[in-house]
Amino acid sequence: MxxxxxxxxxxxxxxxxxxxxxxxxxxxxxxxxxxxxxxxxxxxxxxxxxxxxxxxxxxxxxxxxxxxxxxxxxxxxxxxxxxxxxxxxxxxWTDTFESLTVGAPSERKSGPVRYAxxxxxxxxxxxxxxxxxxxxxxxxxxxxxxxxxxxxxxxxxxxxxxxxxxxxxxxxxxxxxxxxxxxxxxxxxRWQPTLSVVLAWPERRWPADLHGAFVNGSPVVAFIADDGDRRGDGAPVLVVHTTAEFARAHLEHPETGIDAVIDEVNGLLGIRERPSSTYAHRWTFSNPxxxxxxxxxxxxxxxxxxxxxxxxxxxxxxxxxxxxxxxxxxx
CATH class of the missing domain: 3.50.50.60 (FAD/NAD(P)-binding domain)
Structure with a gap:
């Protein structure tokens, strides 16, 4: 210049x-x-x-x-x-995530290092x-x-x-x-919405080696992150990102989607108890x-x-x- x-x-x-x-x-x-x-x-x-x-x-x-x-x-x-x-x-954070398919055994897949x-x-x-x-x-x-x-x-x-x-x-x-x-x-x-749903339990209710998981075939859940594992403090907290289709149905009132997310996550991870606290946030334009x-x-x-x-x-x-x-x- x-x-x-x-x-x-x-x-x-x-x-x-x-x-x-x-x-x-x-x-x-x-x-x-x-x-x-x-x-x-x-x-x-x-x-x-x-x-x-x-x-x-x-x-x-x-x-x-x-x-x-x-x-x-x-x-x-x-x-x-x-x-x-x-x-x-x-x-x-990790280079390994689970790949969960509804009604099928989980697979473990490696990729680039993810940072948190x-x-x-x-x-x-x-x-x-x-x-x-x-x-x-x-x-x-x-x-x-x-x-x-x-x-x-x-x-x-x-x-x-x-x-x-x-x-x-x-x-x-x-x-x-x-x-x-x-x-x-x-x-x-041409932009995809999502709901980010936080689910917290008194203690961890899922496998210790689960870092995060991509979910296939679910009408509700697209990705699950173990936030305690991600952040390094071990807190029993999951953050769930929903599918775009599910988010569109609940954008006006995100809290109305929480129960369906809990049911889907509990079924995928074999959790029997409901979380002790929840929170939902909408992203109207999550990603293109x-x-x-x-x-x-x-x-x-x-x-x-x-x-x-x-x-x-x-x-x-x-x-x-x-x-x-x-x-x-x-x-």
Whole structure:
């Protein structure tokens, strides 16, 4: 970037991992950047809920680390992960999950190492946000912005670029009706919902070597995570992610789906007792049903990034998309 030219000013809307990665790349590249989010805390779908006096991951299940950078010649997701490992913010969790099929014996399948966070995955977003704030970048929560015009003027301030770091349907709702950007985004029908249902027992009621399980053939359950095993404190807590079809039927009142989830999980894992406490959280746009081929979208003053932009929906993809966009804006 020409050092005699004024640094670009960028507004990043969304303080999930994609927005925070974008803000970090923008700041490191010399841009003036501000991050805002309507939520009370950072993290987006890196969501952690405190239940029964302990944090429980109710958003992303885990993350993996791809080999090398996902896009072009960027630093790669392994760089922040290495820092988090040094700080004790993340831990290798497991490379083995069960594959449970209704009415059939279970199978054990190995894959890449899945990482988890002892304090919950939202702690990683908190770390990124604190680092930005230390460097003088505003990261503002409880900040509602309802519309983003093509002019780049928001609340009387003109920005060179406005970044929408969020699922496509949420980004589209913020754009002008005739916005050409909205036409390139996936509609709500191309995103999958899920319910994250937390089930806690007084003590563990399932096999000690169960880390997590993909579930096949169930109309209710898609994935089960042992949250105590995942976080390393041994708490007898399961987090269940439902199928998209089941979630659609219970999005308005997520709590109405809890009993069916309990029955399905108890049947799959051979548990006889009902949990002592439960909680359900809805994710209307949990993950995209398909992916954009590009790492981000940039049209005029409007940009969009997130986990839908890349090879597959993942925490690493969300980070790489935001990082690639931030570097592109300051190149």
């Amino acid at each position: 020409d050092s005699t030219a004024p640094s670009p000013s960028v507004l990043v809307i969304g303080s999930g991992i994609s927005g925070l990665a974008c803000a970090r790349a923008l700041h490191d590249g010399g841009a003036t950047v501000r991050v805002v989010d309507r939520g009370r805390v950072v993290g987006g779908r890196l969501a952690t809920k405190r239940l029964d006096d302990r944090p429980v991951d109710i958003g992303a299940r885990y993350f993996t680390v791809p080999e090398g950078p996902e896009f072009s010649d960027g630093p790669g997701f392994s760089d922040p992960v290495a820092d988090w490992l040094d700080r004790g913010l993340v831990r290798p 966070a002892p304090a919950g995955l939202r702690s990683l977003a908190t770390n990124l946000a604190e680092s930005l704030r230390t460097d003088g970048v505003p990261v503002e929560q409880d900040s509602e912005i309802e519309a983003v015009p093509e002019s780049g003027v928001v609340a009387g301030i003109r920005y060179d670029t406005i970044v929408l770091a969020m699922p496509d349907p949420q980004a589209a709702r913020m754009l002008e009706p005739a916005s050409p950007v909205a036409e390139e985004l996936f509609g709500a029908e 049903a398909e992916q954009h081929s590009e790492p981000f979208l940039l049209r005029g003053r409007i940009a969009v990034c997130g986990d839908a932009w890349g090879a597959h929906s993942a925490v690493s993809t969300a980070w790489a998309s935001g990082d690639a966009l931030g570097r592109a804006l300051t190149a």
